[in-house]
Amino acid sequence: MRLAHAAGAALLVLVQPLCAQGGPPRAWQQRIDVALPLPVPVVELEPANPFAIAVDHLPTLLSSTAPRKLDVAGVAVVAAYVDQKGDCLGGVPLELPFPNLTTPILDELGKTRFESGTTSRGPVGSWVVLGIGMEGRVKDSAVSDPSFELPDPGAPPEPAAPSQVAPSGLLLRAPYENQDNLVTFAAPRRIKVRADGREADIAVRALLHITEGGRCDRFVPLNLEPGLHPWLSAFLATWRLEPARRNGEPHEAWVVYSARARLDLSSLDSTGVRVLRERRFEPPAAGD
Numbered sequence: 001m002r003l004a005h006a007a008g009a010a011l012l013v014l015v016q017p018l019c020a021q022g023g024p025p026r027a028w029q030q031r032i033d034v035a036l037p038l039p040v041p042v043v044e045l046e047p048a049n050p051f052a053i054a055v056d057h058l059p060t061l062l063s064s065t066a067p068r069k070l071d072v073a074g075v076a077v078v079a080a081y082v083d084q085k086g087d088c089l090g091g092v093p094l095e096l097p098f099p100n101l102t103t104p105i106l107d108e109l110g111k112t113r114f115e116s117g118t119t120s121r122g123p124v125g126s127w128v129v130l131g132i133g134m135e136g137r138v139k140d141s142a143v144s145d146p147s148f149e150l151p152d153p154g155a156p157p158e159p160a161a162p163s164q165v166a167p168s169g170l171l172l173r174a175p176y177e178n179q180d181n182l183v184t185f186a187a188p189r190r191i192k193v194r195a196d197g198r199e200a201d202i203a204v205r206a207l208l209h210i211t212e213g214g215r216c217d218r219f220v221p222l223n224l225e226p227g228l229h230p231w232l233s234a235f236l237a238t239w240r241l242e243p244a245r246r247n248g249e250p251h252e253a254w255v256v257y258s259a260r261a262r263l264d265l266s267s268l269d270s271t272g273v274r275v276l277r278e279r280r281f282e283p284p285a286a287g288d
Helices: 104-109 169-173 228-234
Strands: 011-013 034-036 060-063 070-082 087-093 118-121 123-124 125-147 198-208 217-224 241-242 245-248 249-251 252-267 268-275
Touching: 070 104, 070 228, 087 104, 087 169, 125 228, 198 228, 217 228
Parallel strands: none
Antiparallel strands: 011 034, 060 241, 070 087, 070 125, 118 123, 125 252, 125 268, 198 217, 198 252, 245 249
């Protein structure tokens, strides 16, 4: 950090009374405290990335084993529109733990009966955000095209934001009650989501910490569905690397890792659903 101006304390001006022999002190003999405030200095932040560690040579991956028969689980977060009769007219996936879940979830919502949301006037159309637990298994996996690069020293890498699905025109025009006015939230009577097993070809990107002993001991996912984080963790645990070097000596380093992964996923099944009262969803205006 740089200081744009030097800091200083407030000045104190003192006028000491003269030694008068007898009699009350005159006005010009009184002590006067005058605080003169100085401008507060501006502090400028230097752009910096705490993950950037300077090294002369990047780590080299020597061996790794992609996981097989690994159980995985996650939560799908979806906003559903439920009319005053309890029919779900559609939904918008907000966060998906695995690839290829959008269609199975939206199809199941369309077949699910809900208890409609209510206000003091009775049932109303409303949006409700649901958390649907999903679980399955990575039966087999393979990773290709791995690459390492040093993080940008100017700014930390940012995780990719979940891709957003726009509501249909019907949902954009559907009347809904503001969540703050609801007495009860819409809730599904029963929901069971199943996604058939399939192969998924996905991009993997993560920030990895490589120790001077040639192991990966920490990672920050940057582009990977959250339900697959345990898969990546298990994969990284098998790594053996030639560590980064600085001045000819092994040195720790953070690196940005990119690769392609082919995952053979079993069928994915829901394990339960709950209404996420702390989350809200409001569709964009029809003209947006």
